[in-house]
Amino acid sequence: MRTPQAAALTALALLAAACGGASGTGRPAGGGGTFTYVLPSDPGVLDPAAAVLNVTITTLSLAYDTLVGVSKDGKIVPALAEKWEVAPDKVTFTLRKGATCADGTPVKPSDVAESVGHIADPATKSPIYGVLVPSGMKAEADEAAGTVTLSMPKPFSFILESARMIFVVCGKGLKDRSLLARATSGSGPYKLTEAVPGDHYTFKVRREYTWGQAGATAKDVPETVVMKVVPNEQTAANLLVAGSVNGATIYGPDRARLEAVPGMGKRIEPVSNGEFFYHQGDDRPASDPAVRKALTQAIDLKELAGIASGGTGKPVTGLVLHPRPCQGDSVTGHVPAHDPAAAAAALDAAGWRAGPDGVRVKDGKRLTLRYLYATTRGAGTQAAAEYLAAAWRKAGAEVKLNGQIDTKLSESLNTTQDWDVVWLPIGVTLPSQVTGFLSGPAAPKGANFAHLSNDRYESLVAEAGKVPAAEGCPRWLEAESALFEAADLVPVVEITVLQASRNATYEQNAGLFVPTSIRLTS
Template sequence: MKKSMTLLSGVLLSSLLFTACSNEGASGSSASSGSESSATGQAASAALTELYKAPDLSKLPAAAQQRTDTIIMALTDPSGAFTPYFHQSGYDGNVSSLLFASLVTTNDKGLPAPNLASSWDISDDQRTYTFHLQKNLTFSDGSPLTADDVAFTWTILHDKAYDGDSLIPALGIEGSQEYHDGKADSISGIKVTDPQTISVTIAKPNATALLTLGSDVLSKAYYGKDYSFGHLDYIKDLHLKPLGNGPYTLEKFLPGQEVRFTANEHYFKGAPKTKNFIYKTSEGDTWQYVETGEIDFAAFSATQENIDKLKSLGFVNILPYTGSTYSYLQPNLEHDALKDKKVRQAITYGLDRQSIYVDANQGAGELANIPAAPISWAYTQDGINPYAYDPEKANQLLDEAGWTAGSDGIRTKDGQKLTIHYLGTKSPQTDVFIAVATENFKAIGVDFQPEVFADFNALVSKVEGGDYDLASFSTPMLTDPSDGLTQFLDGEVKGYNNPEFVKLYNEALATSDIEQRKQIYAKIFKLLNDDLPVIFTNYKKTVYAYNGRIQDLRVSPFNGIAASVPDWNLQK
């Protein structure tokens, strides 16, 4: 399952940390299933609107005081596929985000900004992109990083054996199909001018092409040493031995325990200020690890309960944050019942999302009904169905869809019961969901069968096997509005195929005019709000809690904290 949109797990909201995503199960609090009023919850979550600085660092636990060159962060256990473009989960992406740097990054407004590429030129017809690399770039072993490495990276993503989730192949680089079909030895649309200059010509204008092409760069000498067309399995052997160009290098991966990094002395922006960095697996133990000083950074749902508890520690800074993500329930559209739009709509009407995602989290969330976050320039609520909790409407739709209640109250059709097999990960939020959904679904004649996993990767395997009806997901950071739509286009949401969506999706990418794109995305959002290929649930409000000694931590609505990690340092 090459999902950039992955399931939440534990208490950490790691989708908000870097560019990966996390499980919908995490509230990060000791949230109860009781519900406060929406107004009270919203007021509580709004209580912290700016950075709260630790008032008393003398309370810092000894374990944290003694660290001088190491910062430890909580993370859900990754799978170990640390090669960009080949990740098995978003948590792998969290790891590789410290190991690799991209050609182009984004600023705090979500607009393209230089990184490995110092600048770029775009042709008048918006089809040819020329990247100019920074001088004297190297990989972490000191070997040079040149335009040939960029060309190699783009090329292998068009190999017929590539089955990852990169969007670069979708750009239609000239000659890429011939290469994919084995009719050419190289891709004609990729041209290396000199070691610092490379150009690429795509089939038609695409508003996201610059950032899509400007992704991570793989070493041709390292990752291409054993490459031959049609054979990419060898890269799996390199996943745990990555050669990158980012701020850190991988020192050791201990599955289920931690990922250790050390500073890359060859990093083009200079070695990170803190020599060592550790991701510590902390599912279910995050609060304990923060309180004892075993970790320096974690993210929690922005409930007043969490904020008050964090303030009481005295030694943590607390930073409120709302990212450019959305969460959703993914129905298995390959199952007969869920193929029917009326059934999906009925489930949405019949689920008290307000109680689950807002009230039970003391307002640390907002209901979502479209695949875009409120901070996006394309966000709109015009013409959008809010799907307010309405069991009567749900029952009406199920009646219309031909599902009739049996003697036990469960609806049937053609001899089959209307069953929802739900997959979740162990967490307080999952407990709340199951408690409310059990009652809600019973009221509309749905047989609800929840299954909870302690291990995230085990849950992913279950989803891959197709043995489920609903599973909770959350997106990674969404820079462009199109980022939140790719799952409906590339088969990630299996069974969804709407030609009108594809048409509008392509129209929105064919122009760089923001106002034109806004109008098209408004149509897309309205279409998906009606189709419900997924059931949109919520936007999360988060607080980052971190050791008061950490200096120079910054956060971006579109990039989280990733860009600032190399600048973090521990105040003495």
């Protein structure tokens, strides 16, 4: 069985899981017209089996259906599948009748099975296998019954919930995947008609679409949707103010300006958790739990949260983003509290004593922390790095900051392992999506990049995975708390964005458009 590759971790850090949408003013203008949405970067290759970036997933969600959707409160709702039967190790979906691919061919259970099988095929080397598609998942179609069954080698809590992120490829693209680099071949309400990489992607509506999430149709949506690539966020904000575009996701300082514009649709949504991990390799200072807890106690996490998010974040209450399948707070009361005096005493007790220059030393080795972070995450990440460095230096550590671009950071995490602490925002929608990164074989042999070994976490995850999600949720939440209590990773802040709209309304769930929700307003 293939396991997730460690290289997929950086993809997880880029995969935002925004939910909700943006509201506008005025009355719906009905079907017709053009809705233009800003993408901060080019979505790249459009094959769903290669889609890990948020911009790619958002773009593809216009043209591809999933078997099920998710409501704002985290409940699973019908989409391409009208009903399902769940067992501990499998789920059987009955597809809606009448659903067609963009080329007019009927959507068949075998299309779903082939979509899943392609991702799971070792030859494909799909980066979403083991993340969005669970490792070991198989799919079997029954054309006569109109059903497809997704199964796992053993009981799996989120066998149903996993289907909400699997795009179903059908028609010509299923037979020739090379067509999907710059085209779409799905059963969604829109079809890609023009792709100009680095500039724009144009989609045209399929008015015959009647099988959307919870039975939604394409009757009243815009005729055309343009995904416009605008890398500069200030430019995107200016286009919104001018009414040249209808929607955008804003991360930075332009949020405040847009929120003050009369008539601007606006909603604040969470997209990822700001958090840092300690490297627990045998030769690292943080392999000692007392050191990890002391370093965490040296930090005022509330102050750090404000710095990292520019004051726009929310208190983090869990490892998984909204809408969560498991409701609850796994963070509060489970993270070592800010106490510099206790931190100093703990480091003394662990044998790390202050040297002549103030840097703590043990057995002739200095307490050196190499702090790794991505330079592409904005000014907040840089400011957070500087704040942490100052706090840890005050506690007696020598801190070396190492900002890197995403691709280099991935290499550092997975191959060279030249780090002691890393700031790594992760956006996932299911707690099962990160177990391979928080346990199991350590990098470079496995995906466990921080060399974590938390027996309580692993035991609770094993128990939770054997029962349906609702029954296993208390254990999943307790497992997260076990990580925080041991300072294996330290949750800091829930990063939020502004979903802004102008003369339009739309909804997104888990980073996916609900295309049938798009409306132009007047």
